[in-house]
């Protein structure tokens with residue numbers, strides 16, 4: 001080996017003892033570097049600004065400190081600025097790790113970053129340099145022989161595709177007790193030389209899924225993993241051949257993306273959601289590993305990407321991650337997410353091992369040689385040592401005999417297993433029944449495919465989970481979906497008209513409240529301007545939508561999505577109006593201490609109930625159907641619901657009433673009325689009016705949120721329908737497999753739901769009701785499917801806001817995530833208040849003891865107890881007990897009159913069905929929009 005040949009530094013590998021153990025362990029952290037690419041021509045053309053500085057080789061600083069974190073400074077093993085070449089990135093960010101593979105240590109190098117940030121550009125550079133250096137090393141290491149094998153795969157829409165054999169069906173992942181996750185039947189080709197290797201890599205690149213998005217003309221739509229197995233054979237001084245076997249994986253991930261930024265729809269949107277989902281699992285795995293929680297549950301199995309990369313993430317490999325990012329100000333949020341990921345990755349420790357292969361045959365040969373040597377020694381004339389040598393000889397012979405016995409036993413077991421399998425296969429052929437017999441434990445242990453059964457089982461479970469949904473969607477006629485879309489649009493317009501009308505009245509009422517101090521006046525002025533803005537916004541919702549005779553589903557969805565912005569800003573405005581109203585209520589309350597109490601009470605409710613705040617109704621929430629007086633609220637106009645007037649009167653009557661009870665007349669003719677009388681009138685009337693307007697705004701918000709949710713659900717349905725029409729590849733190879741018992745499928749789904757509730761910060765009252773109502777009866781299947789699907793969508797939706805859910809990365813959570821967390825906190829506070837009324841003193845004491853709540857202030861103890869509930873989604877005991885306690889606190893019991901499974905029903909109905917979608921009454925509670 002030449003002196004200049006790169007080697008893994010000595011400190012990184014422990015020296016090899018003479019009696020060679022097969023593996024030597026070393027612990028080291030993932031090498032994390034960040035590469036900032038130059039501005040692209042597109043960014044330059046739009047006069048984008050540079051948002052980051054790199055004062056030295058390890059530091060990245062945000063130029064705008066106020067907008068980002070307090071420090072705005074990130075440090076990594078290396079930071080490569082825009083001027084750095086691929087060569088430099090390779091030399092300083094990958095070479096050392098790559099060369100571990102030559103020394104028998106598995107190595108992985110991957111690029112992570114937002115779409116269009118330069119991952120493919122960087123990984124191409126790494127691959128080029130690696131090939132050059134590895135072959136230079138091989139050329140110089142004359143004493144060793146190398147065998148290189150190449151394989152490549154991509155993960156596209158959660159399917160594993162062989163890039164050397166694209167035409168074959170998607171590949172399965174199997175669990176090997178020795179090697180970890182392996183890709184079944186992945187083609188491997190022996191590499192002849194550097195040229196050959198380059199050709200193989202470019203052939204695979206050409207096969208890879210790429211597509212055009214608005215950010216990148218050639219965006220990678222899949223994760224690509226190129227694997228180079230390197231076996232080096234070295235004869236040592238004693239003539240023994242040692243073989244080191246390791247793999248070098250070069251991973252080019254697909255980029256995280258926001259649908260809004262890439263303008264993705266249809267297939268691109270679907271690809272994007274698969275990409276984001278697997279990246280989310282990757283960030284969760286990294287975050288958990290970085291917290292030093294190796295002993296806890298690490299969700300490697302949640303995506304194929306993390307399953308395949310498992311050994312590179314906290315396992316038997318050395319790993320380098322190059323995080324790529326755009327310097328542009330317009331991508332600053334995405335870049336921050338990348339930096340958060342990189343920061344977590346820095347803390348992850350791997351346990352790399354030197355993989356030494358000593359062939360069984362070689363070992364026997366060695367031992368036989370040793371015996372011969374010892375025999376020869378015995379025969380030599382040295383009596384003093386002969387006794388000791390004889391015993392040594394006996395020992396060696398004994399070892400050889402033992403090994404032979406073991407080998408024979410293994411052979412026998414293998415033959416037995418094979419013959420059992422043959423019999424089972426014959427039986428299966430004859431009876432056409434799936435194999436029912438399970439190999440004996442011992443046989444199963446020595447069968448190489450035993451772990452395959454485990455992974456197959458979970459694959460099939462997952463498949464069965466998907467199948468009913470696909471079937472249910474596939475049976476929907478596309479015209480039904482078009483009809484549903486139209487219905488939504490109608491409701492949207494109706495909502496706009498209602499809001500317009502209501503806002504006119506609101507404007508009138510608010511403009512008459514010219515009372516209170518300067519702050520109140522300012523609040524009123526702001527409220528008026530918000531109302532005016534909202535007016536403008538609502539008029540942007542198209543009144544009439546041109547509908548073609550034969551509606552195209554994609555166009556329909558496209559249009560729905562394009563209206564999203566108007567709805568989103570309407571929601572924002574509603575939020576503002578509500579805030580101003582809250583302030584107004586406060587000022588009015590200050591005027592009259594008597595009126596403050598009821599208002600204050602209302603404000604502390606965790607959910608702002610529409611129309612009334614009565615407790616029984618609240619407790620039926622958040623997923624109960626609307627109480628009878630609200631039934632059908634969806635399709636009625638505000639007049640008939642009396643939302644604007646506290647006395648619930650018709651439109652005509654109300655105008656008179658408002659004139660009578662509100663101080664509009666007073667403000668118009670300030671000198672003609674008794675001021676004291678007006679003040680008295682105002683105190684009661686204004687307070688009531690404000691409360692009803694506030695209720696109205698709240699309800700409007702809820703309905704907008706519902707509408708949004710229905711839209712998203714439709715988009716999902718359309719995507720499912722398309723997938724079903726395409727004939728999903730997952731369906732192909734399941735013929736003749738044993739069906740999984742229903743209860744196992746249910747348990748599996750329930751666990752997923754519980755985890756998703758946790759990740760999405762869903763209301764714990766909702767969790768409790770669902771958990772207690774659905775216990776795995778056949779009729780529950782559809783509800784469980786819908787809940788799972790809804791939550792999966794919600795999780796994606798939330799993660800899109802923060803790319804890979806920032807809440808998971810310990811970053812500052814984005815909008816909807818933050819408000820979900822806030823609402824959950826309020827809900828817990830509300831439940832804590834009920835602890836003393838709903839639980840007896842004995843029950844409380846028992847619970848404090850059981851849940852280890854230390855004795856402190858009364859209030860804090862109750863809150864502490866409630867804060868422990870629903871906090872450990874992996875612990876079913878915690879889940880069950882939490883549900884029982886929350887059920888007690890809200891007065892919910894399974895057989896109670898309030899408990900009805902139908903209240904969880906969703907809109908999969910035929911258009912002929914007149915029942916309005918009532919889904920989650922307080923859907924805003926879940927979406928927190």
Ligand SMILES: Nc1ncnc2c1ncn2[C@@H]1O[C@H](COP(=O)(O)OP(=O)(O)OP(=O)(O)O)[C@@H](O)[C@H]1O
Nearest residue numbers: 037038115116117118119120121216219220254255
């Ligand atoms: N360091 C760099 N220097 C010059 N150009 C670069 C650099 N990094 C990336 N680019 C250019 O930026 C564009 C996007 O790069 P690339 O395709 O590698 O991004 P990506 O992160 O792989 O995107 P996606 O995730 O969408 O596949 C390309 O035109 C590429 O040539």
